[in-house]
Amino acid sequence: MRSVAAILTIGVLIHFAATPTLAGLQAGAAVVDVTPTQLPVLVNGGMLSRSVDTVKTPVNARAIVLDDGKERLAIVVVDSCMMPRPLLDDAKALAALRTGIRADHMLISATHTHTAPSSLSCLGTDADPNYVPFLRDKLAEAIAAAEANLEPARVGWAVGNAAEFTALRRWIRRPDRIVNDPFGNPTVRANMHAGANWDDVTGESGPEDPDLSIISIQATDGRPIAVLANFSMHYFSDQALSADYFGLFSEGLKSKLTVEGDTSHPPFVGIMSHGCSGDIWRRDYTTSPPTEPAKTIDSFANELVKIALDAIGTIQYDEDATLAMAERRLTLNYRVPSAQRLEWAQKIVDAMGDRPPKNTTEVYAREQVILHQRQSTEVVVQALRIGDIGIATTPTETYALTGLKLKAQSPLKNTMVIELANGGDGYIPPPEQHFLGGYNTWAARSAGLEIQAEPKITEAALQLLEQVAGSPREEYQQSRGPSAEAILAAKPIAYYRLDEFAAPHAVDSSGHHRDAVYEPGVVFFLEGPQSDKFCQEGETNRAAHFAGGRLRAHMQDLGDQYSVSMWFWNGMPDEAREVSGWLFSHGPDHGLGSNSDHLGLGGTEHPGKLIFRHGGAGAKTEVGKTTIPRWTWNHVVFERDGEFVRVYLNGQQQPEIGVKLPSGLLSPRKQVFWGGRGDNESNWEGRLDEIAVFPRVLSTEEIKTLAGQ
Template structure:
């Protein structure tokens, strides 16, 4: 047999092809004291300018440098309220000259404490002229020092539920309690801390993000090097000069984890980065005031958060072969500049102020209009980085929790944290629909001045960068299907809207019949929905939309005089606010109340809390027997079987009557949820899991839908 040349050729090829290098992860971390040496110092975070002359706790910059043999990146979190992009660009340029880290591989963010030195002008406070250059040098030193400590390392990820530490601070006000903005216009439909008074509000304006995410770095032999935490809670508030709960948390973790380290071991570095929390605070306004005590003590709050962290930390597993990738995007965004009339109003006020600092809200926002007019636009930076299968995305803004949830849910890597106020301090970016609800977070200023579409543009940029660093496509978000979903689908609906969208204008039809609905503008998205354990699997939270005066428009063209409408309702408005608390379902032409169609609502001053039904033919109000409690989920079904109509509440008949069906024809194709056809007393609250069937379900089937 002749010898083959194949083995010889393979051996030669093996010599020519370089062996794939092993990505040895290296990590270094440090803490740099950035407490001002000269007092008093200006402190940011208030409407008016203020300064402090006492140090309550030190303020620090905490840095981590990560390398894989080819690439290096730096992550720095600073006890600062906000820092400008030009300032941070200068820091990065100087640090790049002293290290092997490219400037575009540096992430520098602020904790957003409101009791730390001001390094950025905002509202009534200017940047402290002596502290800013001092901080610049210290940040460069921190990056250099962290790089000098690089050593072989391993990385792990952990996440826990910290829901009791965070809640919505931005609530939607009743339609009859709208207040004025600084420009004298009645635009404030949603505002911070309105939830203190339950009589004034209809509910929260968005979801919270309860995730406490951890990235842990250890040496190869298991010695802790650093822990990077990420959590969505705005700030606590502290006296004098203080690092707020961020600093107390880090110190507590360093003490707990440091207990087991040898005395001569390198310093362990704990870091708390700021998650998306522009609409988040520590107090849960859904609970009575006497239950706020836990979150009103900064020491107890911080120590309890440390305990939760330690429970997560102990279960982290590690890998040593993680590689490093980082990318950034710079894009130009416009400011919402004043029109000619507003600019002239602002100029008159500022001219009258002279050289004095602004004192009133009117003066502050007048001055801000002139600044936005002068600037017109700005450059913002977004980043994404990957260490192994763990990712971080950034926004340079005070970002709503919803925006962070959007990024996490669509990231190619499930282990993703989002750090806000990174690489700039470009103010609040409410999702576009939230601009319609108004409030402080939307008032045009350096603290909230970017264009209305800034939020979706920044979120999309983050997701694109995550795709780039992971070399994987984004995930497309879809809620899991629990047993209640399967029950609805099993009954073959003509249309089924789960109302689980991040944003509008389209409500997806899950029936397969392609009957998507269209949200009108004033809608809040991704609120907690009905019965998560029934509609979702595992620990996933079911999602719903919150209606604030607008509706969901749909068309179903094959109902005839036999059909069923099934939905879950959550009423937000006090029952004594108006005659009818709200109409949840309506049938007929838009903008009018024609002489046909079925209309289903909830009583207010009339028939308090009870289901009410009206047919357009006689417009007589029929009421149920059982009152629905405010801020609770309840199942409602309207079943029309020719001349017979039955309305069910939680599976039991509430209204039974003989009622002529509406006139047949195209006009009855148009259905509205969250409001009546003529926009009278539209729904103020949440709706969820709306299904329409082209037949009259029997009592047993309705009972199954209510489970």
């Protein structure tokens, strides 16, 4: 063993000595076929094990090597569902022996096609024992082949808008339509594809990312060498074995950018890497019936190629780009089963013997035993810089929100996020999403990391981006359009834009430092109202979606004259319950005070109309005039003027509700709630945004202005 190690060390030294170091950026690219030579082969991507003996399209490893004279790094994207870290560590070590590249300067990611050979054991499918060593060798071969093609190069960045080709697949279910998880517990408040039935849901559980990001690499004479694209769309679905739309996109780019008749240079390499797509798919459930942007996988890929080509045509290239790359390894715990669940699982696994699982119950029982045995795992996070372009990685199936967090806070203006890189560690929902349950949260190797895995991996990636950029991260703050400025000009004592990435605090943008607190049951960064008025330069206005939780604050100096301005979007159908949801409440927690105020939206009683109640049980309901459609943004002002209450809708001069109360007294408690009442009865199910509190009665002209008119 010592002699072998010595030979390998000498080989590495000889290779480094023989590798020229030239000033200026160099790039090389290559494609290596990783289609298995032994069929049938196990295939990842389903709940239960399956194998296939046919090949519809080849599956490939597509590699780029970059060198700036000081640093050399490799980026490889593989047509695979997921690849385990130990396999990739072995492949990198082997590639390091064959090249002048350090193992920690190699990024290897999966496209996440669900029709590729299995190299990772997950759910009901084991890794194919014949394919794993074959793939390891091919990955090293791809890196060496790309390095052999190094030549002087230049690099540029562009982004195309592909919003029509991606959408949220994870939707929030109504509180009365919760279903059971595989362990028999009613925990599924959100799940994939629930939006197919509008009657069951209140809205999407997060934002989407429409960016088709492009890193284009050319020879110094303008000849295309490679394009690395990145897009957040889970997979299209195809017959196995297949590279899915990722491979079709890559080949489509090659057909468009290859210089015809050029046999003196290496072939152009197109690459589609996987963006943050854990809660993303192609079907848009916001339309009825749900729509798909393309009828076939070919047309889907071809349309993305057109968007990419248009973006590439706008690029200005940099021939002097320098490189940097950094890596961090984290130990993360698994969410291991309780003693009771482990006992349940072990009985099922013992009865199975050596055979693979035959149903979902057996799958998740076996997963509990495996998580218990492993307890924790190591994950790899990376960041790299190519000139002013950044790439961050996650080793997981990552929600679109996480990718948006990294892009918005990156110290590098141009940043893409590649998921399932350097490992395949399953879904990492943001912590608030665990509260809503669903497949993406069920403890297994497909989603077994600790609840805090997402913020830990996100923070590690941001720190690495800071390291390679040599500058601090951006502090995200939503831009202020004219409507936001109008609210501030009216001098609120608190102003909540609800543009946060995460709990627990809703930041007070008024400057008075009255931050509010989100309770569990709220998700973040959904699209809000009037982006063109609340934000600048095309930025999307952001809102929070309430799914049983509330926003709460103490208003110590709120007197008997005040106004609350807010935007609301109702997700509940009128027939779901008596009150669709309570928007605002001023009074005690855990109950209803005799002098408390409550503003809500009617359900089976007074469907779709604003309602107001003063006091506790048996209080009279005051009802508005206008029926408000579900899933539409509306503006409301609640105004307390001593004994008088007035409620204004969408800037109208005449109030929807106007009532004189028998007493002008307010509750002595200073608790204020949005998205629910003090007693948590019929809390809001939908989005809220741009909440402002004023210590006075607003004029009708101010109300009109706050409504964006």
